[in-house]
Amino acid sequence: MKLMTPWWVTPCSVTPGQDANPRHWLTATPLTSGLASDGSGNDASMKSALWKSLRFGVAQCRAGEGRLAMGRRRRRFMIWEWLAVLSAGDGSCLYCFSRSQTMDHVIPFSDGGADELKNLLPICRPCNRTKGKKNPVVWHVAMDLCLRWSGTGSLLDGAALGDKSLRELYLLTHQQVLEALDELEEVQAEVNDPGRTAWFRRNFEAYGYPSARFGVPRARAQFDKRIREGRAKGYPTAEEELPELLKQLGIGS
Incomplete structure (x- = not known):
């Protein structure tokens, strides 16, 4: 055979x-x-x-x-890139919904994940430490299938949730993973949006890279209101922002 x-x-x-x-x-x-x-x-x-x-x-x-x-080296991200990622999804960690604090490589860099905005999502530091070098599917399934047992677990029954079997628990976890991926993909699409990316780059690229004097937390606090206003306006283009800018400068009627 x-x-x-x-x-x-x-x-x-x-x-x-x-x-x-x-x-x-x-x-x-x-x-x-x-x-x-x-x-x-x-x-x-x-x-x-x-x-x-x-x-x-x-x-x-x-x-x-x-x-x-x-053969790969991690690159430094500019302040505008940090702000673009951390403010996505209402500025919340996608895994626990607390305030985001750092950027997560969805597909870990060590596994060949891209070191670009298209592979970055907002996350809090505790979730980032727990997730480690795992992608969201592996992380979710591993936690779910390990933490749902009541002390009488077996292949056929004993899960804390409805006394389910391992097969039933896996199928439930599988559905939850698909729902979680829907949410992740929605926020990733927001991060990747070309108009939004152009707006962040145009408004904050001049601030360069994070430093000891002007780091990401300070930049985020300073520009939070501006980012919320830009979001409310749909991240306008340079041409759309020009009349308001001229008005602020007292140029034209």
Whole structure:
């Protein structure tokens, strides 16, 4: 019996000049061990081989993460970028709804997440520490499936919520994750909005990078009213703001 190699045995990244076709990676993998090509393999050997393949894939991914992290450097974000992210979603942490304090890489930087606005969302520091190097799906599922047991938990029952089984609890958590992703995607779309991004850049780029004298908390407190006004007006373009600016300067009628 011959099986197609699953996706997880392939390396996590392709180096420059390497063939993107995964077939050359599959010539020797743990998947083939314990399986006979003449149809004599049994379920036990197949399962054993698949688990070996999965462990091999995880090891490959971790090795790839290390190489990736070594070749990348985190960049500094300007004050306008900090303000653009922290003020999104009404300025609240997307996970606990307290006031946001820092920016979260939704897909962790160490896992290959982009170091750009499109991968950043507002978060408080306690949630940022707890989330760590996990994406929101892994974080939510891990917490939910670990914290919902009453002391009599088993595969078939014992969850604190309705005495559910592990399967039922997973399906419930799966639905909750989808709902959470809807909220995250909505705020991410706000952060990524080109008109909004242009408004923040135009109004706050001159303040440069955060410093000891003028950091993000001070900038946020100083510009909070201005940001709320800009939001109420739909983050107007430069042309739309020009008449009001001329009026403030006493130019024109």
